[in-house]
Amino acid sequence: MIKNIKLSIFPRFTAAIILLFTLLIIVTQTPFIVAGGYLGGVEYTWQYYRPLIGGIQIEVYIEDPTAVIRRGYCTLGYPVERGLFTRGVITAGHCSLFYYSPENITYSRIYVYQPRYSYFYPYYYIGNPSFVNLSADVMFIPYSNISPVLLFYTGWQLRQVPIADYVPWDTLKFLFESGLLREDTPIYKTGRSTGSTWGYILRFYDYITISGRDWRNQTVDFKAYYVIYSDLPSYFGDSGSPVFFFWGDDPRTASEATLIGHAVAINTANNYTYITSVSAVIYSGFRPITINP
């Protein structure tokens, strides 16, 4: 009797589950095989970090002349220096939220927090940007307590990988075109929305033009120079994420990372990422800080 009951229940139950999943897959159009490389580790990027390192969440506030406060999330790129005495961090230029505000806004009305704004924790505040270049898509926030390290989640372990060096856009392009770096060399990024992800480089552009709409619903042009296009997945909030690779080492054990740029835009059709090279930062007058002098 018991056996008969089991026999009658199991196929029906199984069929119901299979049907449910079939419907889910069809309705959500979820691919069975995910092409991207998600490693995870999102939650770690939302925590409080001092010294500031690459790959952690920041929140930007802007106060426009009409006293309306706007805010948005981005990711901190990497530490840089200008000259002998100025040190700070880089993120994407559009994180300054200029696109949502009247043009006559000043830097002093932009407030950056890590990991977020908090009334109870005033030390989350890290400062105002002192430099914004929308053409190169670079924003610089002066801050002294920084470390040349990138947050990286391997899939089961959180690591803080030191930045050993950086590769400018034209050198990287040459390395790939000449075959010194193979097309299957993976690159990685860590961002506040998708955590650590990996992908391959597909194209190099001298510059790209994209457009969006500002808070007045007017079309604005957005331009970035020295751009690298990759299939590494990212999502809104990952602006400024540091992008790097490991010179053939196993990413789980690699002791050093090589920086190539920061994430700036995505193609919403496939979540592929546009990266602004470190060259754009260098031409803006900054130099990425590395562990090697």
Next chain:
Amino acid sequence: MRVAITLLLLISIAVIYFNSITVIGSNDYINPQEVTYWGPIVIEKYTFNRLTLVVLSLNPVVYFEYRNVYVVPHNDTRYEILRVRNATYSQLISSRLDQLMRLLNDSEFSVDPVHVEDNIIYIDLSKVPISRVLNSARRVFSDISGVIVFCDKRFIDIVTRQFNYGELLDKLGFSSEIEDLLMRLSRDLINIGLFSMIGGPGSSNTPIGKWFDFLAHIKLTGSYSEARDIIEGYVKELAEIARKYIPEEVPLYVLVTEYSGPVTPLILPADGVDRTPLENTNTTSPFYSETPQSSHSNLLVWVAPIVIIIAAVTTVFALKRTLFP
């Protein structure tokens, strides 16, 4: 009856999941299972039982041509990497090249010697039809379960010619004339509502690791035919500028990706932000209309196969008990 329904469901699930795998008998048609346009080349994939043949030939689809500048379709999705470093596999392919050449050459066709590099067979496809290459390869490599890649030598010629003018192409890249022209083109495409992105001069990877240069990459949210008049006008101007720097003998490309999604900055506006200015308009901002990515896709990827395996095991046990009580 219930078992039969369950089995049918399982089969249907398998078909949905693994629809990319098509088993073709040895006497069946030779239609490519997959065709991908990749700028100057087209990648065609053929499956014969366990053998997969991939042919990279010159792209026959050219939307527009002016002074050896070609407007060609370009797929924006990454293609699997076909170049594999495997000495044993390359040796296996090389050892059968003579046999392949014997089959390719006859009184009708005379094919130049082919060579193998990183498991890719380079062949001049202007001298022999692809169908003949496929038929010959099927016979020579019928016992192999793997991928054999053929690449048209003419594509390598294009890459070499572009490489020889690399410095000039680099100079052309940051020419303000081209930058202004592409800016005007983007404005016109925005006005007709088809703009997604325009990338200036650059270089693109291919699945075999060879890079080629392009003058511009235009991503449209619609089809090329909708923007044909505008694009072709600008491409003529672009070609005139480019030919001041690069001789006419070097083919140059303008890549077009159709039905691309909008390309937007990656900032995430926080919830609760004052967005009142948008209320008066019918169109929504791409910045605000997006919702954060849910985790269902990753969850399904892990859970779905487990459920299927459980279902399969349960069904097998149920069948066993029914047939052999």
